[in-house]
Amino acid sequence: MQLTPELLRFVLSGGAAAAANFLSRIVFSQVMPYSPAIILAYGVGMLTAYLLMRRFVFERSGRSTRDEAGRFILVNAVAAAQVWAISMLLARWLLPALGWTWQAETLAHMVGVASTVLTSYAMHKAFTFRRRNDG
Numbered sequence: 671m672q673l674t675p676e677l678l679r680f681v682l683s684g685g686a687a688a689a690a691n692f693l694s695r696i697v698f699s700q701v702m703p704y705s706p707a708i709i710l711a712y713g714v715g716m717l718t719a720y721l722l723m724r725r726f727v728f729e730r731s732g733r734s735t736r737d738e739a740g741r742f743i744l745v746n747a748v749a750a751a752q753v754w755a756i757s758m759l760l761a762r763w764l765l766p767a768l769g770w771t772w773q774a775e776t777l778a779h780m781v782g783v784a785s786t787v788l789t790s791y792a793m794h795k796a797f798t799f800r801r802r803n804d805g
Contacts, residue, residue: 676727680791683722688783691715695779704775708757708782712750715783716743723794732802741798748793749786757782 695711702710720742731738760778770777 676795677791679727680723680794681787683727684719684787684790686722687715687719690718691783692779696776699775704761705754705758708754708779709750712746712753716746716750719746723799728794728799729801731799738798742794745790745793745798749790752786752789753779753782755782756785 691711691714694714695707698707698710720739723742724738733741757775757778760781761775765771765774765778
C-alpha cells in the first residue's frame, strides 16, 4: 500500500479518532470494568472517525448519509471486534505471561486500536465511501 495524500489524511483523522477512543476509555474505566469501557470508547472513536473521514478524507460517495453511516458502522463493527480481541488477549494473557504489569491495559488497548489502521482504510475506501457509480 502506497502512502498517498488520502491515506495520510486517513491516518491523521484516524489518529484523532483513536485519541478520542483512547482517552474516553480511560474516563470510562473510572466507572466501569475494562471490557465494556473498550466497547463504549470505541463508539466515541467511531463517531469522531466518521465525521472526520467524511469531511476530510474521502470524496463524496453519492450515497445517502444513512447508507454511508450504515456501511461505516458495519466496517467498524468488524474493527471493534479486532480491537477488543487484541486488547483482551494482550492485557489478560500475553503481557502477564511476559511479566509486563505496568499499564498493561493501556498498552494493550493502544496496540488493539493501532492494529486496525490499514484494514480499516482498505475497507472504507472499497466499501463505505466507494462512489455509488463505481460498482
